[in-house]
Ligand SMILES: Nc1nc2c(ncn2[C@@H]2O[C@H](COP(=O)(O)OP(=O)(O)OP(=O)(O)O)[C@@H](O)[C@H]2O)c(=O)[nH]1
């Protein structure tokens with residue numbers, strides 16, 4: 010059995026918890042309940058014929074009150090950087106977090122998730138922004154925890170990247 | 175058990191783990207199998223532990239964390255499936271055994287959650303409000319100029335922006351669904367105007383046409399004149415209304431005034447709300463911090479007591495060093511006392527208490543206060559006198575919360591002890607005055623000047639809190655007293671002059 014740790018990082022209220030809950034328990038709630046510290050969930054997957062147990066570390070959002078502690082990232086085989094498409098500033102937070110995460114995790118694979126794609130008409134992040142992230146050589150996936158859009162794909166893709174490391 | 179702690183682990187526990195009841199410890203061998211466990215493990219483990227179990231069976235969420243990836247590994251605020259929060263320490267000792275300590279953080283995490291939730295919700299709300307107004311462009315703010323604005327969408331008119339005050343005063347202004355309004359039904363005048371408007375709306379360029387003036391009646395029977403304007407702007411059709419005077423000039427002064435006044439009131443209300451929130455934030459912060467400071471302070475006191483009681487240590491230390499140790503012990507007690515006062519004060523400020531009213535038994539109160547202050551009074555050879563004037567009353571008709579009121583009296587008597595020289599006298603008394611009962615604490619100590627008296631209850635005072643024997647004070651005691659008195663709907667005043675002693679009087683009516 011292969012076990013892998015994936016950490017969710019990003020600004021507050023971008024949808025980290027919603028993505029994990031959608032993926033692990035197939036549930037979604039409109040109600041926002043901010044995470045304190047870390048909540049760890051598990052999910053078993055079969056990827057290319059291999060059994061994998063994912064440990065999903067859903068950590069609190071980064072902000073002025075609560076800085077994300079690097080310890081939470083130690084031991085991650087991969088991580089998601091989650092951005093809220095409707096809030097441009099969450100992209101800036103994402104860039105800072107990526108720097109921290111890559112230092113702590115020694116360059117394990119990661120994917121940038123731009124979430125809330127169901128609200129596309131309200132997005133502050135446009136195609137140029139997305140293009141410029143891709144130009145860094147980063148993977149970007151647009152997701153919606155609400156509409157269950159590309160959530161599973163994202164987890165499977167990151168797992169594949171981790172297994173190929 | 176004790177023998178299995180290595181020195182390194184003992185050091186770690188002493189320096190890093192706050193001593194409190196409920197600490198959970200696990201000891202694992204180099205393969206991660208459970209060797210020993212202590213404390214209420216069911217809070218954090220998903221199975222009953224057994225000696226043959228692997229750590230990942232009982233804490234699946236910590237898979238891959240044993241042995242620790244860095245040593246020690248400290249994970250704050252880990253939320254378990256049982257709804258608890260813990261700071262988890264994972265430490266490896268020199269025998270390659272892994273130790274895990276679970277320090278409960280449920281209470282502080284829940285408080286933090288509550289606070290942060292509020293802050294984050296508020297920030298999202300502000301963000302959304304900005305979003306909405308941007309979406310509607312410049313027209314969304316027209317209500318500030320007393321306009322009501324609609325976008326024409328097919329046959330419907332959709333309200334954009336907010337509604338100005340005057341619109342709500344209109345008799346016809348009653349509608350159920352402000353988003354979708356039948357304007358021609360509301361204002362028959364529009365029936366006529368819409369043909370003119372349609373011409374404007376069908377042009378491909380930017381254009382605008384104004385209607386004539388018509389009259390409406392307000393709910394209070396006042397007459398109001400209105401004018402409509404059809405606008406085509408950036409391919410969107412708008413219809414806006416505004417009040418005018420009889421000659422068709424904008425600026426009904428009454429309306430303008432009312433609007434300005436409302437804006438100011440709104441702003442004031444908002445500012446006040448914000449201020450209240452901030453103050454509360456501060457009190458909650460103080461409350462959390464002082465609560466969490468209790469255990470480390472307690473630990474230092476406990477540790478210094480262990481040292482002081484250890485005959486061997488006592489023998490080895492020089493007299494001077496032993497005095498220093500005693501001093502540490504004393505000062506930590508003072509810090510603890512101060513911290514407790516802070517905690518009480520912030521909770522009083524937050525309204526985190528409920529009055530449990532009972533009939534006041536002054537004798538019992540005096541017993542309590544006498545006990546609390548016994549040592550200090552003994553030190554200064556102070557007489558503690560009771561002077562209860564009951565005047566034939568069968569029952570004493572004052573209702574108090576025994577704990578809180580006892581605390582208030584204790585603070586007052588404690589203060590009196592501080593400012594009364596050796597051999598002095600302190601009286602706890604009650605007397606019947608016109609229309610009610612007063613309870614007082616009187617001393618024949620050094621007294622206060624008028625300016626000191628005036629400043630006494632103004633929150634924290636930093637003036638002259640040093641007692642006659644150099645006793646140090648916190649400056650918090652009287653603040654707590656006045657909060658408690660306030661909570662009972664009593665009042666407090668002071669009679670004092672330098673050299674003549676002080677009397678603190680609580681009026682219970
Ligand atoms: N429309 C939409 N809303 C979403 C989506 N994902 C999450 N949300 C909402 O966004 C809010 C925040 O979601 P969370 O999942 O709690 O965000 P988080 O990143 O875990 O937040 P913190 O724990 O505070 O850092 C909630 O009200 C969710 O319902 C999405 O895909 N679409």
Ligand SMILES: [Mg+2]
Pocket residue numbers: 025026027042043044067068069070
């Ligand atoms: Mg969350």
